[in-house]
Amino acid sequence: MQLMILGLILWTAAHLFKRVAPGLRARMGDIPGKLLVTVLSLAAVFLMVIGFRRAEFEPIYTPWPGMGHLNNLLMLGSVFLFGVSHSKGIVKSKLRHPMLTGVIVWAVAHLLVNGDLASVVLFGGLGLWAVASMVLINAQDSWTPPVPGRIRSDAIGLGISVVIFAVIAAIHIWLGHNPFLGTYG
Structure with missing residues (x-):
């Protein structure tokens, strides 16, 4: 479950980055910023899937x-x-x-x-x-x-x-x- 929660945090941070830190996101540039969000999103999905599949049924x-x-x-x-x-x-x-x-x-x-x-x-x-x-x-x-x-x-x-x-x-x-x-x- 910890991997899944880490994935959720990573997903949320990656997708809210532009909204909560627009200045930092703008300084990164368009393509590097989108690339960072893409890489973090893929890692987040991987962690959420693995974490969900490993979680015990409660x-x-x-x-x-x-x-x-x-x-x-x-x-x-x-x-x-x-x-x-x-x-x-x-x-x-x-x-x-x-x-x-x-x-x-x-x-x-x-x-x-x-x-x-x-x-x-x-x-x-x-x-x-x-x-x-x-x-x-x-x-x-x-x-x-x-x-x-x-x-x-x-x-x-x-x-x-x-x-x-x-x-x-x-x-x-x-x-x-x-x-x-x-x-x-």
Whole structure:
């Protein structure tokens, strides 16, 4: 669990660096700054995955029956939100932080079906990071919504999201965590 927590701290520090130390980040330059965030992010993901897989199961709460269905629906929405920031559809013009919103939806979805300590720390921690990021960005920068695109772009994005969700589900199954079997009773 300590590796996972170290990974969470590293992830948060790397991603909030620009917001909490903008002068230092600016002095680093654009490419070196992005490279540092990339390297720290990859190290953070590695530590979180290894730490989560090694963590002992310590139950905190029992997920409600039937939450697996809601989890999968929320996960499809989360994947869609991740892609919205790269689309030219209508949804992008309505949400200031589609990717961070996707992280929050992802975190909530996982907390609905995982009641152990490691899950609460990992998913709750990343969800809190996303909320903190939104608050900091909103406090520092104004937002002008982009011109709304076409619904066709959102429909294509949803189709792509279904395919990506299927790949994510297949990877979960391969790792031994079938998302279609948990808390369906």
